[in-house]
Amino acid sequence: MIKLKNINLRFGNKVLFDNLNFHIKQNDKILISGKSGIGKTTLMQMILGFSEANSGKIFFKSEKIDRKNIWDIRNKISYVPQNIRFKHLKIELIFQNIFDLKHNKTISNWIEKLPKLLEFFELDEDILEKNWNDLSGGEKQRISLIIASLLNRKIFFLDEVTSALDESLKMKTINYFLEKEDSTILMISHDKSWCENNYIKNFDLEKQI
Amino acid sequence: MKTLDISIFSLFLCFLLLLISFFTSFLLKLSLSKTILISVSRMTIQLILIGIFLKYLFKWNNPFINLTWLMVMIISAVYTVISTSKVKFTKFFPYAFVSFTFSTFLVILYVNKFVIRIDNIFDAKYIVVLSGMLLGNTLRSNIIGINIFYKNLRKESDQYFYILSLGATQFEAILPYLRESMLSALKPTLATMATMGLVALPGMMTGTILGGASPITAIKYQIVIMIAIFVCTNISVLLTILLTLKVSFNNYGILRNDFFRDK
Numbered sequence: 001m002i003k004l005k006n007i008n009l010r011f012g013n014k015v016l017f018d019n020l021n022f023h024i025k026q027n028d029k030i031l032i033s034g035k036s037g038i039g040k041t042t043l044m045q046m047i048l049g050f051s052e053a054n055s056g057k058i059f060f061k062s063e064k065i066d067r068k069n070i071w072d073i074r075n076k077i078s079y080v081p082q083n084i085r086f087k088h089l090k091i092e093l094i095f096q097n098i099f100d101l102k103h104n105k106t107i108s109n110w111i112e113k114l115p116k117l118l119e120f121f122e123l124d125e126d127i128l129e130k131n132w133n134d135l136s137g138g139e140k141q142r143i144s145l146i147i148a149s150l151l152n153r154k155i156f157f158l159d160e161v162t163s164a165l166d167e168s169l170k171m172k173t174i175n176y177f178l179e180k181e182d183s184t185i186l187m188i189s190h191d192k193s194w195c196e197n198n199y200i201k202n203f204d205l206e207k208q209i
Numbered sequence: 210m211k212t213l214d215i216s217i218f219s220l221f222l223c224f225l226l227l228l229i230s231f232f233t234s235f236l237l238k239l240s241l242s243k244t245i246l247i248s249v250s251r252m253t254i255q256l257i258l259i260g261i262f263l264k265y266l267f268k269w270n271n272p273f274i275n276l277t278w279l280m281v282m283i284i285s286a287v288y289t290v291i292s293t294s295k296v297k298f299t300k301f302f303p304y305a306f307v308s309f310t311f312s313t314f315l316v317i318l319y320v321n322k323f324v325i326r327i328d329n330i331f332d333a334k335y336i337v338v339l340s341g342m343l344l345g346n347t348l349r350s351n352i353i354g355i356n357i358f359y360k361n362l363r364k365e366s367d368q369y370f371y372i373l374s375l376g377a378t379q380f381e382a383i384l385p386y387l388r389e390s391m392l393s394a395l396k397p398t399l400a401t402m403a404t405m406g407l408v409a410l411p412g413m414m415t416g417t418i419l420g421g422a423s424p425i426t427a428i429k430y431q432i433v434i435m436i437a438i439f440v441c442t443n444i445s446v447l448l449t450i451l452l453t454l455k456v457s458f459n460n461y462g463i464l465r466n467d468f469f470r471d472k
Contacts, residue, residue: 048370049462052461067459102376102381103376
C-alpha cells in the first residue's frame, strides 16, 4: 500500500537515509525501531509530505506521491505525533475545531462516539472542561489517541503514543490498535510492550544503513 | 494666530540646555558626551535636509513629485520591515510593496477626499505629511505582525504539520497563526488609542495646536490619524501575509527554507 523506493536524505553533511527501501502492506502492523536521531519520525513525516527526500520515490497505492495527491493522502492517515501543543484551549473546543474543518464536516457521529472512547481510555468527562495546558502528559496522549480514532481513517501513524501511560493503560492502548484488523498501523515506540505481540512486524532502521 | 518662528540665535540658546546633560554625563562618568554630540548633530543635519526638502515640496506642490516621494517613503518602510525580519529581500519585497502601497493609498486618499475634503487630494501638505505619519506608525505594527507570523510557524512546525494531518486545508492550518499575528499587530495601537490624551499629548495634536489651530480642530485631526493608522495596519498586515503565502510555502503546504535568510 505504501512503498518507499531508494530514498536518500541528507541534512547538511549528515546522511540520514542512504537508498532506503520500505514497504507497508495493507493491514500491516509495523513497529519502526532504532536509536534516537536515526530518522524514525522523519520517515513518517516523509510519507505525509512534511519532509522531502533528496531523491527517491514514495508510492501510495501505486500512485507516486506528489504535490497534488498529498492533500488526499494526508486525509487518509491518522497521525499522532509526539508533543502535541495546542494553544491554551478547552478540550471541548479542540474537538469542536477539529471536526469543524471542512474535510471533517462529514464525520457527524463523533459526538456520540466520544463518551465511550473517554471511558475506554479511563478519562472522566470533566476533562472536556479543562484546558490543554493543564493536562498531564498521559492525558494529552489519550486525548490525541481519541482524536485519531474519531477521524474514521484506516491508516494510523503513531509516534511514541504510550510513553506517558501506566502499564495497564499501555497494554489496553496497544491491544486497542492491534485489534483493528482492517487498519494499517505504523508505529514508533521505545516500549518493549509493543513487540511482545505476534502480529507486529519490526522494521529496524539501524539495519538499513 | 501664527506659530512664532525660532531664530538661529534662539536655537543656539536651546542647544545650551544640553550643557546640563554634558555635565551630568561628566559627573556620573556616563561617557555619553560623544554619543550626545553625534545624536544631536545627526538629528540637526537630517532635519535641516528634510526641512529644505519639504519647503520645496510644498512650494512646487506637484502631484507627480508628491506621489514619487510617497513611493520613496513606502519603499523605505518595506525595506525597514525586511531588514528587521529574517525573510529574503527578493522574495518578500514585491508582495510587501504591493500591500503597503495599496493600504496607504486606500486610507490616505479616502481621508483626504471624504474626511478632510480637500480639493486637491494629492496636496503635498496633506498627502506627504499624513502618509509619513501613517507609514511611520504602521511600520512598527507590521514588523510585529509579520515577524510573529513566520516566527511562530517555524517554531511550531510540528504543531502546524499536525493540524494539516487532521484534515486542514492550508488556509485552515495557518488561520491560528494569522489570528495571533493580527492580534499582536493591532493591540499596541488599540492600547495607545485607549490611553490617548491621558498620559501625554500626542505629537500630531501638539503640532496642530502650535500651528495655530484650536484644540478642537487638533483633536479631530488626532482622531482621524489614529483611525487611519489602525485601519492601515489592519489592511497591510493581513494583505502582506496573504500575498506572501504563495512564495513562503511550497505546494505541499510546507514553509520554504529558501524564503528566509537563515537556514
